[in-house]
Amino acid sequence: xxxxxxxxxxxxxxxxxxxxxxxxxxxxxxxxxxxxxxxxxxxxxxxxxxxxxxxxxxxxxxxxxxxxxxxxxxxxxxxxxxxxxxxxxxxxxxxxxxxxxxxxxxxxxxxxx
Amino acid sequence: xxxxxxxxxxxxxxxxxxxxxxxxxxxxxxxxxxxxxxxxxxxxxxxxxxxxxxxxxxxxxxxxxxxxxxxxxxxxxxxxxxxxxxxxxxxxxxxxxxxxxxxxxxxxxxxxxxxxxx
Numbered sequence: 516x517x518x519x520x521x522x523x524x525x526x527x528x529x530x531x532x533x534x535x536x537x538x539x540x541x542x543x544x545x546x547x548x549x550x551x552x553x554x555x556x557x558x559x560x561x562x563x564x565x566x567x568x569x570x571x572x573x574x575x576x577x578x579x580x581x582x583x584x585x586x587x588x589x590x591x592x593x594x595x596x597x598x599x600x601x602x603x604x605x606x607x608x609x610x611x612x613x614x615x616x617x618x619x620x621x622x623x624x625x626x627x628x
Numbered sequence: 629x630x631x632x633x634x635x636x637x638x639x640x641x642x643x644x645x646x647x648x649x650x651x652x653x654x655x656x657x658x659x660x661x662x663x664x665x666x667x668x669x670x671x672x673x674x675x676x677x678x679x680x681x682x683x684x685x686x687x688x689x690x691x692x693x694x695x696x697x698x699x700x701x702x703x704x705x706x707x708x709x710x711x712x713x714x715x716x717x718x719x720x721x722x723x724x725x726x727x728x729x730x731x732x733x734x735x736x737x738x739x740x741x742x743x744x745x746x
């Protein structure tokens with residue numbers, strides 16, 4: 516099994532719908548992150564969490580919310596999806612004792628029509 | 629704020645050619661620097677890293693040297709293979725500390741698509 520698992524792998528949804536992307540990890544890392552990838556823009560940070568009680572906004576958090584249900588689980592929600600949220604979404608984990616390298620999931624390709 | 633700029637792509641090379649992908653950064657303090665690679669349909673994988681000035685990261689024939697004086701971390705490989713075709717991302721970690729804990733956030737460049745032909 517993968518260290519960081521994202522579900523679903525692909526999703527098509529309609530404008531205005533609520534959708535949740537899920538991430539679970541077996542690394543035992545405290546820190547988890549959600550990024551989105553857009554062509555030509557690299558990866559941009561949406562939210563990050565240092566533990567279950569510590570959740571922080573990233574640079575593009577508007578329109579998104581997150582939930583850290585347990586150390587191993589970090590979900591990203593789009594409350595009312597819009598077409599410009601069409602992107603590839605990545606979850607990542609890190610351990611602060613390792614110099615800031617991440618372990619990434621395989622990504623969720625989300626299309627909002 | 630922190631930022632990373634990579635050379636414009638895409639880059640197309642023939643097998644066994646020399647590769648350079650330029651990366652420059654802007655950051656306060658002393659960030660760590662990374663190269664990640666993304667193969668088609670997959671997530672990002674750490675390729676190499678350097679945590680202080682003049683460090684050289686290397687892996688799978690790729691190298692990059694942390695140059696603080698030029699704020700650069702250029703990726704090089706002497707002889708590329710078809711299997712190196714992927715998207716390459718340069719990234720830096722924040723070096724801000726609060727209460728002794730780094731935030732551990734990565735800032736990524738826009739990515740460079742590399743295609744290697746036989």
